[in-house]
Amino acid sequence: MSTMSAVGRVALREMRTRFTAKATIISTVILMVLIIGAIVALSIITSRPATSLEVGVAGETAELSASLEQAATSQSSSLDLHTGLSAEEGRRQVLGGEIEAFISGDPTAPQVAFDGDPDQTIMELVSAAVRSHALAEAISAAGGDPKQVLAQAATAAPTTVNLSAEQAVADLNPIQIITTLATISLLLFALIQSASMVAVGVVEEKSSRVVEILLATIRPIQLLTGKVIGVGVVALSQVVAMIAAALITAKATGVLDGFEFDLGGAIGMLALWFLLGFAIYVVLVGGLAALVSRQEDIGAVTTPMVFGMMIPFYLGIYLVPNAPDSLATRVLSQVPFFSPFMMPVRTATGVVETWEVLLSVALCLLFIPFLMWIGGRVYGRAVLNTGGRMKLSAALKG
Incomplete structure (x- = not known):
């Protein structure tokens, strides 16, 4: 069986399982209802006539x-x-x-x-x-x-001069910033959800010995890759469904009427950084999950990765809008683990050059094969270990 065929079969199997799972359906519906409700509430609040x-x-x-x-x-x-x-x-x-x-x-x-x-x-x-x-x-x-x-007095007013090279938060486009922050929040949710799906799936197959049957016909890296791709399609579908619900509700309620921002660009940016962030984080989660054999132990190996997502997320929310062009922001936004959360916000501020975005994407693409190699190595050597929790150093050394 060719590599592409093996990966494709595993991905299709994973998609069928996840798309029909009650947990996936219920969580997606609940989140869509919450998003729709929030937009409707916002439209009601903003449409209230001013009291005379x-x-x-x-x-x-x-x-x-x-x-x-x-x-x-x-x-x-x-x-x-x-x-x-x-x-x-x-x-x-x-x-x-x-x-x-x-x-x-x-x-x-x-x-x-x-x-x-x-x-x-x-x-x-x-x-x-x-x-x-x-x-x-x-x-x-x-x-x-x-x-x-009185007319002369009304027009008499001082003007301000900003001597700082950095753009102030007040000078930013609020709609663009809010949209981008909502985008990276969706990205964080999708990555955590995907990581949870992959980790649970890996441990379930390992504890039930199904993985031993699968590895009799395909290689470990093919199984892990197919699983990650299948879960990625499910997670991306959830994000698309939530965005569609938000856009339809916003259009119906007119909550965005009068505002100008690049909606297509925001969606494109979400898709780009979702794919890069997914490849960076989730493939490592799959490898780390193989180190344990029980569902109760998943948190012990995946929690550090979740915290690894939260750090750049909070930097994207708090650091970037306040100092979008500082040296620390420029450097961190080029680091693959930080780029998916920080670069979209920097782009929304309008201070980032095109070459910086291209460089960030290129560094992620160069880094992903290395992460896949590490994740596949750990997965391949730990997934058949049926004893207690396997140490990461032991899995890497083999």
């Missing part, structure tokens, strides 16, 4: 109305003024809940009435309006044009 501030103004304070509206506009607040109210009517409407506040008295020193504690947003608007009105009055008294002076 209902404020009453007494007849003697009507001069303040224009300044109040200008202050509301400058602070992006929605304001609905009820003008010309008498003192008695204004207080009645406040106590009856028809308006939130009633402004009366001298426009330069008004009284603001509330039913209970003062609303800070309204007080900020009134304070800004009073200052603006008082300034306009002073300008008029001095013989100037209040509109011209």
